[in-house]
Amino acid sequence: METRSKTAKARSENLKRIAIMDKAKSINTERDAAGDKISAISSSRHERSDGRQSERNSAAKSIRSSHANSNYRRKMIEAQVRADEQMAKVLSKQLEMEKQMIENRLALEKARLNEEYDLGVGDLHQFEDDTSCSVDSKVKVREWLQDIDESVKNVTVIDILISRYGRADLIVKSLVNKAKHFPVMKNNDFRSLTHFAEDVSNLVVTLEIMDMRNYLECPQLLEEILQKLPYNMQLSWGEKVLNANGRSSLREFKEWIWRKSEAASYAQSMNVVERANTALQGSPQTQSIAKITIESINLKVPHLTPNDDIKLQLLTRIKADESMMIPFRRFELHELPALTQGSTIEIWSVKTCSALDSPRYVIVFFQTKKADNLHEDVTLFDNANIKSIRLALNSDYYPQERMLLDFSRDQYADAYFNYTEFNKSYHNCQEKRSLVNFAEFKSRPMFVIDCSRRHLGNSVSFNSSKELM
Known part of the structure; x- marks a missing residue:
């Protein structure tokens, strides 16, 4: 009995020990699970912290980049302003130099003209009788006198020039004499008709500028000019005057002859094309046939691509709707x-x-x-x-x-x-x-x-x- 009692007691203690070990194992298992959970929570916390830090770094970098761009733009604008100021100074100096050159040129011209006048250079009568002198040059001299009249204050020089070259009666007399000596035109002479119309237009415009109405309404002058035209053109002018109830003037004749010259110019261009085609065709014995085959035509257009700095300036000007000269x-x-x-x-x-x-x-x-x-x-x-x-x-x-x-x-x-x-x-x-x-x-x-x-x-x-x- 005593032996059984000891055996039962030992078995009971073993069972208790086994139960305690099982409970310890479960506690260890729970502890490991809690540790894993704590590790997961810590890892998640570190990841969130790293994400926030990355966002902060990205935001700081963006702010620094924006600040750098604004500083760059400010420096570009300041450089452009300095360049514009420098260019304005250069242009101002250039204008002053040109003004000084013009004043020196006028002073030399006045001195030369005074010297020529004192020495008696030139002959007015020779100028009046010189038929080879260009009428256009006299008109240009008169226009030049009108241009420098406001800037040159030496009245003596202006009077000398006008008395020699710019008198209205001399210019009109030369133009009228030239009109009276127009060469007689031939039929179908388109080129001479064009020159004739230009001379008449030059005469009428000059008379209008100088307010010489008596010449514009002079029938004798118009009759002498009409005698230079072929008979068929004289007849055409007579029909125009008849349709206008007999009214005629040199101004109306100028407009009429100018339209005729334009028609003659068009006809002449058509004749040139016709002669070219005839020359290309040639005679049946000497005619040669040439063939040109165009397979492709390429148009090469250069393209310019601005860099970022210039592109930024262009976009700014375009946004401001400013005009740009190209x-x-x-x-x-x-x-x-x-x-x-x-x-x-x-x-x-x-x-x-x-x-x-x-x-x-x-x-x-x-x-x-x-x-x-x-x-x-x-x-x-x-x-x-x-x-x-x-x-x-x-x-x-x-x-x-x-x-x-x-x-x-x-x-x-x-x-x-x-x-x-x-x-x-x-x-x-x-x-x-x-x-x-x-x-x-x-x-x-x-x-x-x-x-x-x-x-x-x-x-x-x-x-x-x-x-x-």
């Missing part, structure tokens, strides 16, 4: 049909345009008997024995001094030098690229006039003309 280059061709026969000087008024269309380069060349001629090379030019050539833009001349050219003696270095300098100035480079040498230039001259450095200032328009000698 310069571009344009080429124009003006043709003088023929030079005046027997004259040693030719003044050709080309055009009048705004300052924005001011020419940067003027290239002049001459050709003789090469129009509509398949046997001549139109890429070759003639020197036409030119002695000098100048371009007048308002009161500025390019070049300032006359050229002293003599192609018969191979003295044309100035013209060839201007030709070789064109590539450097036009492309803004230091390379001279001339397609012809000095000897070849004699048979294919191109007279280049560079006026790209001309300062326009506040001028609105200008008249361009060429003086050939």
Whole structure:
């Protein structure tokens, strides 16, 4: 009995020990689970903390970047303002220098004219009787007098110039004499009709400006001018006067003859096309057939992409709705049909345009008997024995001094030098690229006039003309 009691007691203690161990295991398991949960909570907390710190860093970086951009823009604006102020100072100095140059030029001109007057240079009667003197030059002298009348205060100089060159009666007398000596036109002579209309228009406009109404209403002058026209045109003018109830004047004749010259110019252009087609066709025996096949045409347009700084400035100006001037280059061709026969000087008024269309380069060349001629090379030019050539833009001349050219003696270095300098100035480079040498230039001259450095200032328009000698 005692042994059984001990065995039962030992078994009971073992069971209690096993129960205690199981309970300890469960407690350890719960402790491990609690530790894992605490670790998960701590990890989540660290992740949220890292996210908040990253957001703070990103916001701080964005603020610093925005601040840097604002500082950069401010510096750009300040630099632009400083550049504008510097440019304004440079332009102001340039204007002062040009003003001083003009004053010096006027002073020299006044001194020269006073000296000529004291020495008795010039002869008024010779000027009146000189039929070869260009009427346009007299008109230009009178216009020049009107331009400098406000700036030149020396009344003696103005009186001398007007008495020599600018008297209205001298100009009108010369124009009327020229009108009386107009050459008699032939039928279907379109070119002479165009010149005739230009001379009549020049006469009428000058008479209107000088308020010479007695000449505009003079029937004898109109009758003498009518005698220069062919019979069919005289008959056409008579029909116009009859439809106008017998009313006629030199002003109405000017408008009528001008319309006739425009029609003649159109007819002449049609004849040129017809002659060209006839020349291309040729005779049946010598006719040659040529075929040109164009497979593709490519138009190459350069594109300019501004950097970020310039793009920011452009966007600012566009947003402010400011106007922007975009310069571009344009080429124009003006043709003088023929030079005046027997004259040693030719003044050709080309055009009048705004300052924005001011020419940067003027290239002049001459050709003789090469129009509509398949046997001549139109890429070759003639020197036409030119002695000098100048371009007048308002009161500025390019070049300032006359050229002293003599192609018969191979003295044309100035013209060839201007030709070789064109590539450097036009492309803004230091390379001279001339397609012809000095000897070849004699048979294919191109007279280049560079006026790209001309300062326009506040001028609105200008008249361009060429003086050939």
